[in-house]
Amino acid sequence: MYCKNCGNNIDDNAVICPKCGVATGKSAIDQNKTNTLAIVGFVLSFLVSIAGLICSVIARKQCRESGEKGMGLATAGMVISIIGLVFEVIYLIAFMVLIL
Numbered sequence: 001m002y003c004k005n006c007g008n009n010i011d012d013n014a015v016i017c018p019k020c021g022v023a024t025g026k027s028a029i030d031q032n033k034t035n036t037l038a039i040v041g042f043v044l045s046f047l048v049s050i051a052g053l054i055c056s057v058i059a060r061k062q063c064r065e066s067g068e069k070g071m072g073l074a075t076a077g078m079v080i081s082i083i084g085l086v087f088e089v090i091y092l093i094a095f096m097v098l099i100l
């Protein structure tokens with residue numbers, strides 16, 4: 001890509017132009033951006049375990065591929081979802097045992 005400030009041809013992954021020191025914009029934003037799905041998955045993991053689990057698994061894949069932040073958040077969402085699911089199954093079994 002080319003620097004927006006000085007027009008020099010610079011590395012596509014460069015965060016700052018080595019010639020003039022101006023931030024390249026695109027790369028810097030990408031590296032600082034947290035994966036939206038990781039946040040959604042984390043929140044959902046507390047509310048709807050199965051939806052949280054699905055979102056977190058997809059978010060982890062996206063973070064790995066794009067280099068976005070949110071890997072830890074997605075992992076946390078995945079763990080919380082699995083724990084939530086286990087408790088839901090236990091409650092379901094306990095409920096069935098009680099009524100049968």
Ligand SMILES: [Zn+2]
Pocket residue numbers: 003004005006007008017018019020021022
């Ligand atoms: Zn430059």
